[in-house]
Structure formats: structure tokens, C-alpha cells
Amino acid sequence: MCGIVGYTGRAQAAPILLYGLERLEYRGYDSAGITVNSGTLQTVKASGRLANLAALTNNGADLHGNCGIGHTRWATHGEPTDNNAHPHVASSGQISIVHNGIIENYRKLKDWLLARGVAFQSETDTEVVSQLIDYYYEGDLLAAVRKAIYKLEGSYALGIVAADAPDTIIAVRKDSPLIAAVTDGEAFIASDVTAIIKYCREVIYLDDNTIAVITPGNITCYNKYGKVQDLTPVTIDWDIEAAQKGGYAHFMLKEINEQPKVLRDTLAGRIVADAAGARVDLSDAGLTPEVLQAVRKVHIVGCGSAYHAGVVAKYQLEGFARIPCEVTLASEFRYSSPVVLPGTLCVVISQSGETSDSIAALREAKALGVSTLAVVNVRGSTIAREADYILYTNAGPEIAVATSKAYSAQVAAMTLLAVALAEFNSGAKRENLQAVLNDLIKLPDLEEQILSDISLVQLAASRYFNHSSVFFIGRGLDYAAALEASLKLKEISYIHSEAYAGGELKHGTISLIEPGTLVIAVAACTKLAEKIESNIKEVKTRGAEVLTITTSSLSKNFTDCGDILIEIPDTHELLTPLLTALPLQLFAYYTALNNGCDIDKPRNLAKSVTVE
Numbered sequence: 195m196c197g198i199v200g201y202t203g204r205a206q207a208a209p210i211l212l213y214g215l216e217r218l219e220y221r222g223y224d225s226a227g228i229t230v231n232s233g234t235l236q237t238v239k240a241s242g243r244l245a246n247l248a249a250l251t252n253n254g255a256d257l258h259g260n261c262g263i264g265h266t267r268w269a270t271h272g273e274p275t276d277n278n279a280h281p282h283v284a285s286s287g288q289i290s291i292v293h294n295g296i297i298e299n300y301r302k303l304k305d306w307l308l309a310r311g312v313a314f315q316s317e318t319d320t321e322v323v324s325q326l327i328d329y330y331y332e333g334d335l336l337a338a339v340r341k342a343i344y345k346l347e348g349s350y351a352l353g354i355v356a357a358d359a360p361d362t363i364i365a366v367r368k369d370s371p372l373i374a375a376v377t378d379g380e381a382f383i384a385s386d387v388t389a390i391i392k393y394c395r396e397v398i399y400l401d402d403n404t405i406a407v408i409t410p411g412n413i414t415c416y417n418k419y420g421k422v423q424d425l426t427p428v429t430i431d432w433d434i435e436a437a438q439k440g441g442y443a444h445f446m447l448k449e450i451n452e453q454p455k456v457l458r459d460t461l462a463g464r465i466v467a468d469a470a471g472a473r474v475d476l477s478d479a480g481l482t483p484e485v486l487q488a489v490r491k492v493h494i495v496g497c498g499s500a501y502h503a504g505v506v507a508k509y510q511l512e513g514f515a516r517i518p519c520e521v522t523l524a525s526e527f528r529y530s531s532p533v534v535l536p537g538t539l540c541v542v543i544s545q546s547g548e549t550s551d552s553i554a555a556l557r558e559a560k561a562l563g564v565s566t567l568a569v570v571n572v573r574g575s576t577i578a579r580e581a582d583y584i585l586y587t588n589a590g591p592e593i594a595v596a597t598s599k600a601y602s603a604q605v606a607a608m609t610l611l612a613v614a615l616a617e618f619n620s621g622a623k624r625e626n627l628q629a630v631l632n633d634l635i636k637l638p639d640l641e642e643q644i645l646s647d648i649s650l651v652q653l654a655a656s657r658y659f660n661h662s663s664v665f666f667i668g669r670g671l672d673y674a675a676a677l678e679a680s681l682k683l684k685e686i687s688y689i690h691s692e693a694y695a696g697g698e699l700k701h702g703t704i705s706l707i708e709p710g711t712l713v714i715a716v717a718a719c720t721k722l723a724e725k726i727e728s729n730i731k732e733v734k735t736r737g738a739e740v741l742t743i744t745t746s747s748l749s750k751n752f753t754d755c756g757d758i759l760i761e762i763p764d765t766h767e768l769l770t771p772l773l774t775a776l777p778l779q780l781f782a783y784y785t786a787l788n789n790g791c792d793i794d795k796p797r798n799l800a801k802s803v804t805v806e
């Protein structure tokens with residue numbers, strides 16, 4: 195989604211803005227632009243990749259001035275043309291703005307301004323904001339911004355500059371992420387930390403409805419009543435190297451390979467030993483035994499891969515912890531009049547903590563009066579701040595648009611929740627808990643083992659990369675894993691793929707199987723091995739080529755029914771999605787690589803979906 199960066203200080207602004215925009219590229223965009231303010235506003239915009247903007251500005255060297263704003267746009271209102279790119283400069287040439295979000299009442303406001311003689315240059319909702327601020331501007335930028343935002347409906351993070359205030363940026367936030375940071379003699383705004391971590395480690399997460407006045411070395415924040423707010427900075431505990439490729443060809447490959455470390459970080463301090471053995475301790479999330487004992491049902495919401503992590507968790511929570519669990523897409527939850535009974539723990543899973551639909555679902559759950567738990571990666575994000583309890587996934591910065599390590603950290607965190615609920619809520623037998631925890635502790639080593647030899651995955655990707663349609667099948671937890679595997683493949687390789695519960699094949703999908711169709715079977719669940727074996731035979735008989743992912747001890751069941759068989763090491767059944775994920779992510783990666791796709795920045799997709 196759109197990315198914002200702003201700088202004011204003693205250095206030339208343009209190179210800092212271009213650098214920040216490059217760091218925000220991963221969020222997904224289709225055009226970019228910057229305004230540098232030197233008493234006059236110099237604005238350059240270009241559709242396509244950031245390299246076009248860099249070329250037009252001689253890498254920023256052609257624009258002189260110490261204050262400016264920049265933007266990467268992910269088109270919503272109006273095509274991704276130069277003209278629709280941000281910043282949007284008002285007709286007077288005095289005001290320039292960048293915006294993330296959607297102005298829902300822009301038509302009404304546009305008509306209102308048109309009736310007052312304002313001429314528009316673009317098809318965007320955003321231009322309404324620059325023209326409106328300009329309309330109210332009488333030399334006091336803050337006053338004009340206040341008047342303008344009073345009229346806005348929708349979501350917005352805004353960076354605003356005025357020609358006659360050449361060292362000032364005004365930042366505004368409502369339902370769209372925005373951070374600010376100050377160093378000696380300089381100040382920044384950005385959509386997220388990656389854009390500015392090179393310059394500062396302490397950042398302020400602006401609250402909703404905050405207006406911040408940013409000048410060199412100073413930030414003053416006001417709440418919606420105009421009262422000065424004292425916002426506490428958050429210290430970022432990772433450095434710039436964590437957000438760089440570190441020798442890997444792509445961020446996605448790096449992030450897949452980081453999973454053993456991430457798993458160790460997600461588990462760290464949360465599995466403790468007492469006289470009776472290991473147990474889960476989620477007190478860092480506020481989930482004390484008393485809180486867990488009060489849970490009667492879990493209702494999980496999320497989007498994309500986070501939703502799939504929720505589907506894995508449903509099987510774990512119901513199968514192992516024996517707690518009723520429902521999983522709903524966050525975009526459906528908010529409009530489905532959900533029946534959420536007392537005693538429900540609503541769990542919002544989100545890597546970014548800024549997904550618009552997930553934020554709305556969280557607020558809906560809170561309005562319904564139930565407890566909420568955020569399973570979130572980004573510290574200080576909106577979902578983390580608004581939920582009652584926060585279980586951080588500790589995956590570190592994830593840059594590739596298609597998630598890998600953040601997804602598996604979500605699965606690991608939810609596994610801990612399932613084990614904790616099994617102990618404190620359902621009174622599961624200690625030996626059953628031990629069996630899971632003993633294997634969970636060993637899991638990072640098993641992940642390393644899988645990652646140390648990926649030749650079969652590479653072989654499969656080189657054999658199948660030119661298929662135009664792929665079907666994933668699985669049962670139980672393997673079905674949940676298949677949902678995510680299918681999404682991964684289609685996201686980055688643009689190959690059509692669908693995931694089906696194996697038992698559903700005969701109810702329709704099997705009509706699509708013909709000689710040469712690729713079917714990928716996830717078969718790691720012992721109790722369902724014979725069932726999925728039958729499903730594999732059904733498609734094989736009809737000419738399908740089958741790639742099977744199974745465990746070492748189940749592999750003998752599948753030697754005569756698959757074309758390529760990839761084994762993962764044996765582990766507790768509850769944990770298999772954490773291992774099957776690795777070859778499935780790598781298959782998607784190498785298939786996309788063989789197809790020459792832009793793996794880290796797939797077309798049309800955004801890392802963080804901050805609009806509805």
C-alpha cells in the first residue's frame with residue numbers, strides 16, 4: 195500500500211526521501227513522487243518503478259531544499275499515471291500533500307470545491323485534500339489543516355507542506371499508520387520504520403486523530419481537541435541489516451531461511467521448566483492462568499496468510515485443547531453481525547498490525563464486549579495498541595510482500611496458545627503437553643535440517659514451473675497448510691492454484707483433473723494418511739502428476755503414488771504445519787524464479803493493506 199516519507203533538517207531532503215521510498219517499495223506501489231520545499235515547491239512524479247523518479251531527479255541531486263515529502267502510490271482512485279501520483283499540489287502552487295488511505299466523501303467535497311471555482315488536475319480522492327487545505331489557507335498551515343480534516347470522512351495518513359513554511363511538515367493520522375521521529379536538528383515522518391531506521395532508533399507512533407507539527411529537531415503533537423499530547427517514543431530493537439538482503443537473491447529467500455531463528459525467538463522465554471517438566475508461560479502477553487481459565491471459545495480473525503494461520507490454529511485448538519474455535523476473514527467479520535458470546539477470546543492475527551479490515555474486526559469485537567488478543571509482529575502497531583492482550587510473534591522485519599517467516603511465527607505463537615489453553619483451561623494431561631513441548635523445542639533444528647538440502651524442491655520447481663494450474667490437497671492440519679501453500683504459489687508465480695480438502699475432490703474439482711494436471715498433496719497427518727492416499731490415487735488414475743510432501747515415517751505409504759516425494763522429519767502431529775511450510779514456500783519461490791517473476795514485489799499486491 196502507499197508509503198509516506200518526510201524529512202526536515204539541515205541535509206538535502208531529496209536523496210533522503212528517495213532512500214526512504216526505496217525502503218518502502220516492499221509495501222507495493224505503482225507510481226512515486228516527491229516535493230522538496232525551498233520556499234517554492236518543486237514536485238516530480240513518475241509512474242512505474244522508483245528508478246524512473248530517481249532518473250528524473252538525477253537521484254535527487256537536481257532538487258535543492260532541506261524539507262520535503264515523498265510517496266509511493268498503490269492506485270485506488272484513478273489509474274497509476276504520473277498525474278495521479280502523489281504529492282498533489284493545490285492549484286495555487288502553495289500546498290503539497292501525500293496521503294495514504296481513502297477519502298470516502300471525496301465526491302461531495304470535490305463538488306463543493308468545484309462550485310467555488312477550484313480546478314482539479316487528477317482523478318484522485320487525495321487531491322480534494324490539498325485543494326481543501328489550500329482553500330482554507332490564510333498563512334497559518336495548522337489552522338487550515340484543522341479546518342480541512344474536520345470535513346474529511348475515511349482514513350488518512352497525511353504529510354503536508356506549504357511553500358511559505360519551508361522547514362515545516364504537518365502530519366495527520368486517522369486509521370492509517372504514520373510514525374514520526376526526531377534527532378538533533380532533524381525530524382522525519384514515515385509510514386513505517388524501515389524508511390527511517392538508518393537515521394533514528396526511537397520513533398513515535400502517532401495516535402489516531404493526532405496532528406503533528408514537525409520542524410527540524412522538534413515534533414509537537416496535538417489531539418483532536420487541539421491539546422498538546424505527550425507521546426512516548428518506542429525504541430526499535432532491530433537494525434538496518436535486518437531489513438537488507440544479506441547476500442540472498444531475494445528477501446523472500448532470506449526470510450524463508452530465517453525461520454529457525456524466528457521460531458527460537460517466538461518460543462524464547464515462553465516455554466519454562468518446573469519440577470514436572472516444561473510448560474507454556476504467556477505472561478508476557480498478559481495471558482495469566484486466570485485469563486486462560488475464563489476462555490470458553492476462541493474466535494480468530496485475520497486476512498490472507500494470517501487467516502490461514504488461524505485455520506491451522508482452529509485444528510490445534512479444537513483437536514488438542516478441546517476449545518471451540520471459529521475462524522473468520524476479518525473483512526467478513528466486520529459486516530456479518532457476528533454472534534460473539536461472553537467468554538469468547540477474540541484473537542486478531544496480523545503481521546503488520548495495520549491491516550484495515552483486521553483493525554475494524556478488533557474494534558467490532560471490543561464493541562461486542564469480549565476480550566481481545568493481538569498476535570502481531572510489529573511493535574507499537576495499531577492492533578497491538580488497541581487489543582487487551584498482545585502476543586508478539588518476534589519475526590523481525592519482513593520485507594518480501596509474500597509472507598513466510600511472519601506466517602510461521604504466527605503459527606508458532608498460536609501453537610503456544612493452544613498448549614497453554616490445553617493446560618490451564620481443558621486440564622490436558624501433563625504427558626500430552628510434554629510430548630508437544632519436547633518436539634516444539636526441537637523444531638528449529640528440524641527446520642535447519644530441511645533447509646540444508648532443498649534439491650528435491652528445486653527439481654520439482656524446475657519440472658513443474660510451466661504448469662498453468664495447480665491443485666493442492668490435504669486433510670485436517672494438512673488442508674490448513676495447503677491453503678497457505680496455494681496462496682503463496684499464486685501470489686508470487688501468478689500460476690492459478692486452489693487448495694481443497696482431499697475429501698471434497700469428488701464433489702466437483704476432480705472434473706478438472708486431466709492428464710498432466712499438477713496436484714500437490716500435503717500428507718503429514720498420520721491418522722489421515724490412508725484417506726489422502728486414496729485421494730492421491732483418484733487423481734493419479736486420471737493422469738495427474740503428483741508432488742507429495744510427507745513425513746519420514748509416512749513416506750513408505752506414498753512411494754508408489756507420487757511422482758516426486760519430499761520428506762520432512764517426523765515431529766508431533768500438531769506441529770507438522772511448521773515443517774511442511776518450508777518445502778511449500780520454497781516450491782513457490784523457485785517456481786516464481788523459473789518464471790522470471792518479480793518475487794519480492796509481485797504485481798498488484800501490497801505488504802500491508804491499510805485501506806478497506
Ligand code: G6P
Pocket residue numbers: 497498499500501543544545546547548549552595596597799800801802803
Ligand atoms: C497482505 C499481505 C499478506 C498478508 C495479509 C494480511 O495481503 O500480502 O502476506 O498475509 O496482507 O496482513 P497482516 O499484516 O494483517 O498479517
